[in-house]
Amino acid sequence: MLALMVFFCGSCKKDSATAQRQVVIYCSVDQELAASLLTRFEKKTGIAVAAKYDSEDRKVVSLTQRLLAEKDAPAADVFWSGEVFHMIQLARQGVLAPHHSARTAGWPARFADAQGLWYGFGCRARVIAYSTARVKREDAPRKLEDLLDAKWKGRIVMAAPAFGTTSDDVAGWFAHYGPARAEEILRGLKANDVRTCAGNSDAVSMVSNGRADAAMTDTDDVFSAQRENMPVAFNFLRQDDKGPLVFPTTAAIIRGAPHAIEAAELMEFLLSDETEQALIASDSHNTPVRGKGSPAEFGKYMIPIDDALPIDDAAIADQLDLAIRKSEEILR
Secondary structure, X not given: OHHHHHHHHHHHHHHHHHHHOEEEEEEOOOXXXXXXXXXXXXXXXXXXXXXXXXXXXXXXXXXXXXXXXXXXXXXXXXXXXXXXHHHHHHHHOOOEEOOOOOOHHHOOHHHEOOOOOOEEEEEEEEEEEEEOOOOOHXXXXXXXXXXXXXXXXXXXXXXXXXXXXXXXXXXXXXXXXXXXXXXXXXXHHHHOOOEEEOOHHHHHHHHHOOOOOEEEEEHHHXXXXXXXXXXXXXXXXXXXXXXXXXXXXXXXXEOOOOOHHHHHHXXXXXXXXXXXXXXXXXXXXXXXXXXXXXXXXXXXXXOOHHHOOOOOHHHXXXXXXHHHHHHHXXXX
16 A cells, blocks of 8 residues: 555656646747647657747737736746847847857857847848739839839738837838938838738738739748749848848747746757758748758748848847837828
């Protein structure tokens, strides 16, 4: 009987220990893509993942606000964001904890916080999607200024600039052109009857089904439409004669994470070659930041990182709040 009790109690301890192997992640990456990778992590480590995703129409912002609200009593262990600029803001406000390992020691400085508070990988870029059924390739807009031409009046759509990568893109205008010129551009788009919609994928859908001729969006949303044989192509959204906004997905550990050990294991997985290879091979085709893509198979999806808009990410993060406020004022 005593042996049975010892066995039973030992079993309880084992079950209890197993139950404690979990990690909570807030994620603004597209759920279908992120879930497949997080499932792979679960199978590989035995650590259960509880994931909280945000909606398409409030991309990044809702989870950023939640992390700020929970700063003194964090519920999440890791934040995996689809961009970098709100992550920089979280770092500045003391929400994130440093992470260092042999893997991060050689991380490209361009895609990492100097204190190790966040790391970037798997890049996307801003583009101008256009209808191949309604717009000739040679006539398609190739830079932001082209969309201010009167010939595009009533033909342009963009996601609501208060959320997601559209807010980042507009903040990039404020950083690159300066606030005065950026506001002129917003007023020019308003004068051209630009329409706003819930998200980037909706903007591409409007181009695909003929409700618009051009849209400001991200590479992955166009790749998705092309996979469905939709009549849509893109040019990189250049600002003036400079390159497009290129941005990585980012990951960080939350300061005071309830499951710190598991959080570090998840970070190591997200920063692995395995994850970047999965991202370039995925439907989103995110470009690796460490140059480990397979050009033979994925060359047409690779983003020209070296030709990106030459603006420091922190400078864009500085303009984010102003850009969102002015966009809402001018485009409403």
